[in-house]
Amino acid sequence: MDAPRSLPVRRRTVLAAAGAAVAAASAGATSAAAAGRTRDRTSAAPTALTARQTAGQRVIYSYPGLTVPSALLATISAGEAAGVIFFGENISSESQIASVVQQLAAANAASPVKAPLLLMTDQEGGEVRRLPGAPALSEKQVGEAAQPQTAATQAGTGAGTNLAGVGMNVNLAPVLDVYYTAGNFVDKYQRSYSSSASTVSTLGKAFITAQQATGVAATAKHFPGLGAATAAQDTDAGPVTLTQSLSKLRGVDELPYQAAIAAGVRLVMVSWAVYPALDATAPAGLSATVVQQELRGRLGYTGVTVTDALEAGAISASYDTAQRALLAAGAGMDLLLCSARDTSQGDDAAQALAGAYTSGQLPAAAFDAAVQRVTALRTSLS
Numbered sequence: 001m002d003a004p005r006s007l008p009v010r011r012r013t014v015l016a017a018a019g020a021a022v023a024a025a026s027a028g029a030t031s032a033a034a035a036g037r038t039r040d041r042t043s044a045a046p047t048a049l050t051a052r053q054t055a056g057q058r059v060i061y062s063y064p065g066l067t068v069p070s071a072l073l074a075t076i077s078a079g080e081a082a083g084v085i086f087f088g089e090n091i092s093s094e095s096q097i098a099s100v101v102q103q104l105a106a107a108n109a110a111s112p113v114k115a116p117l118l119l120m121t122d123q124e125g126g127e128v129r130r131l132p133g134a135p136a137l138s139e140k141q142v143g144e145a146a147q148p149q150t151a152a153t154q155a156g157t158g159a160g161t162n163l164a165g166v167g168m169n170v171n172l173a174p175v176l177d178v179y180y181t182a183g184n185f186v187d188k189y190q191r192s193y194s195s196s197a198s199t200v201s202t203l204g205k206a207f208i209t210a211q212q213a214t215g216v217a218a219t220a221k222h223f224p225g226l227g228a229a230t231a232a233q234d235t236d237a238g239p240v241t242l243t244q245s246l247s248k249l250r251g252v253d254e255l256p257y258q259a260a261i262a263a264g265v266r267l268v269m270v271s272w273a274v275y276p277a278l279d280a281t282a283p284a285g286l287s288a289t290v291v292q293q294e295l296r297g298r299l300g301y302t303g304v305t306v307t308d309a310l311e312a313g314a315i316s317a318s319y320d321t322a323q324r325a326l327l328a329a330g331a332g333m334d335l336l337l338c339s340a341r342d343t344s345q346g347d348d349a350a351q352a353l354a355g356a357y358t359s360g361q362l363p364a365a366a367f368d369a370a371v372q373r374v375t376a377l378r379t380s381l382s
Contacts, residue, residue: 049079049112055353056080057371058329060118060306061346062339066092068103072343076104079111080350082374083118085339086168088130094166097131101167115378118335120170120219123159126190128173131166134158138190139175142203149206152193156207160214169381172219172269172306174207176200176256177227185229192227197252201259208263217381220260221269222308223295224284225253229273239274246277257299266377267304268295270333282331291332304334304377310349311340321345322352329353329362334370 049057056075060083063069075081084104091097101119108117121130126138135155137145145151159171178197179187186192193203208218226242233240244253257268270285278294279287285307295301307328310321319327325336325348336353338346356362 051354051358052350053079053112054367054371055350055357057082057113057374058335058353059346059350060085060120060335060337060339061343062087062341063090063343064341065089066096066100068100069343073103073107075343075347076107076117077110079113081117081346082335082378083120083170085172085337086119086121086130087339087341089341091130094131098166105167113375115375116169116382118170118374118378118381119168120172121163121168122172123163124173124175124191125155125159128189128191131162134162139193139203140187140190142207143193143199148193148199148203152203152206153210156210156212156218157214159207160211160216163216164214168216170217170219170267171211172221172267173211174204174218174220175222176204176220176260177222177225178252178256179227181230184227184231185234186227188231195227197255201256204256205259205263208260208265212264212266215381217266217377218260219267219269219306220257220265222271222273223254223257223268224249224271224275224278224290225256226271226273227253233273240272241274241276243276249275249277254294254299257295257301261299261301261303265303266380267306267335268301269306269308270295272308285333286327286331288331296332302373304373305332306335307333307337309337309339311338311345321348325349325352326356326362329356329367329370332366332370334373 056079059081061072061075061081062085063072086097104117104119122128123131124139125135126141135158137151137155142148142151142155159173163171175186175191177186177192178200179192179195193200204220208220211218228242228244229240270291272283272285274280274283275290279289284290291305295305310324310328328336336349338349353362357364357367
């Protein structure tokens with residue numbers, strides 16, 4: 001879950017019962033795959049990229065403070081990063097962050113990957129805004145407005161115009177969680193439009209449509225939904241298991257995603273909660289059942305999937321960045337959000353992916369398809 005500006009801004013996640021996914025991610029590495037390891041695995045990539053460059057197309061970097069580290073600029077120039085996420089600590093003013101964006105674009109101009117970087121932040125509205133200005137209203141305030149659909153449209157236009165004005169092209173919004181109980185985790189920060197799935201569907205679709213009309217991609221989150229989490233169930237702080245029935249999950253929590261997909265939402269962020277009705281063994285973002293069967297198969301989503309933060313205060317120390325990256329990619333997550341404000345985190349994730357791509361631990365066909373989805377998104381934002 002994203003933290004409001006008044007809370008610690010580190011996006012932290014939960015990985016629980018994930019070990020089984022390692023085997024699942026490796027299951028496709030047959031002798032035939034091994035025999036093909038020496039072939040060119042980059043035929044479906046944007047250009048003739050190295051394994052490290054190909055892996056980098058799936059990694060979003062972050063950095064500390066107001067100044068972009070030279071190491072990150074070098075990584076971007078080398079064609080080894082898909083984009084950057086910005087937090088409050090990276091932004092002192094609109095002119096300052098616009099200048100940073102220009103630096104990143106200049107570095108990207110030297111890259112062999114001729115597509116714009118994905119430059120993103122959380123601009124939900126209300127408490128969760130990294131840039132000053134629109135949208136001023138929280139999602140709950142939008143939902144309670146006299147004309148909520150108009151308010152949602154205005155919020156989407158405002159968010160897109162605001163981000164585009166400083167050179168960003170992806171908003172990690174809107175939140176499509178349908179809150180179950182007043183004052184629960186999502187509702188207490190006013191991050192849900194409503195306790196009505198149909199209302200969330202309508203307003204989320206209005207926000208997405210309006211924002212994407214400005215040229216800024218929208219991200220529906222957190223699939224399949226965190227609206228059932230109680231006030232104490234914070235995925236930033238520890239594992240969360242949400243036990244609603246499959247019929248409830250699909251009829252309430254997932255309903256807004258059907259509307260978002262129909263509206264052409266460009267990205268979907270997947271939750272780190274565990275949903276036993278779908279998969280009792282792994283968080284949603286590490287579950288091929290959730291990502292590939294439910295989101296892509298049942299709902300027909302063909303766009304880019306993105307993890308919540310790959311780092312987590314509640315993650316067992318036995319899971320390092322490399323393992324998390326392989327688990328998420330193996331489950332079907334296209335983009336890995338390395339948001340610990342440490343460029344080495346992104347490097348560790350990309351290096352792990354590159355090794356698994358070369359060895360066949362992550363099958364080339366699925367890997368290349370993920371890169372192509374990300375590349376198509378990037379190219380469309382030029």
